[in-house]
Amino acid sequence: MLLFDIDGVIRDVGASYRRAIVETVHHFGGQRPDAAAIDALKAEGRWNNDWEASLELLRRDGLGQPGRSPLPTLAALVTVFNGFYFGGDPDGDPAVWRGFIGQEPLLVDRPFFEALSAIGVAWGFVSGAEPPSARFVLEARLGLADPPLIAMGDAPDKPDPTGLLRLARELAGPLGPAAPPVAYLGDTVADVLTVERAREQQPSQRFLSLAVAPPHLHQAGREAERTHYEAQLLAAGADAVIPSTDQVAQRLVQHLSASSGGSQPGQHL
Secondary structure, X not given: OEEEOOEOOOEXXXXXXXXXXXXXXXXXXXXXXXXXXXXXXXXXXXXXXXHHHHHHHHHHOOOOOOOOOOOOOHHHHHHHHHHHHOOOOOOOOHHHOOOHHHOOOXXXXXHHHHHHHHXXXXXXXXXXXXXXXXXXXXXXXXXXXXXXXXXXXXXOOOOOOHHHHHHHHHHHOOOOOOOOOEEEEEOOHHHHHHHHHHHHHOOOOXXXXXXXXXXXXXXXXXXXXXXXXXXXXXXXXXXXXXXXXXXXXXXXXXXXXXXXXXXXXXXXX
């Protein structure tokens, strides 16, 4: 079984969700955090929710301190954030959205999932994205019919493993030694920690934590940053780092074969 995060794994959100973080922080605080600052925050493993991440960046910039503007409420921040990201009613017609969501290159296509099904791999999605955003990319853009999905609000935020475990059970039935391995592909430390905590709650089930660096770190000239980011994923407990999402099926088979022969986790595949 192969479960996916969405942002940074299925779609490139460098010019959408991440840009919405930047513009939301600028709206309230007057400063625009750079990509490295957001990467560093995400590497802490606590800020999978981009609304909370935006609020934390404002807090660290000093908002709410004496002589500075007060921190916005989460509700006020969400309104501004969604204005940038959706550019329209999140629960309305996607055809009229005019926000950054329109600037999200896909990292895989529908045949990618058809190929997984053809070789008997069950798949689904565990994401912190808002349900309208997640459904838009999976159904409207990728053309997947009723894809198995846990999105924001369906379960506690990662790294809580509730959503991962729930979807794994929905797809495989009872978890344990007789169940197939459950692999999860994510791009943040929080994704890696989600698998670690799933293992703690279901120790008889085999889990694999697969990781990929987000697309913006694959740009030319950012090799050192990517290497550092991948090292953080491995240090957090990832079993393997892969070069790109579209290679995950091949790399998963390789890793399962190698690990059954006694190789050690924590590697580039």
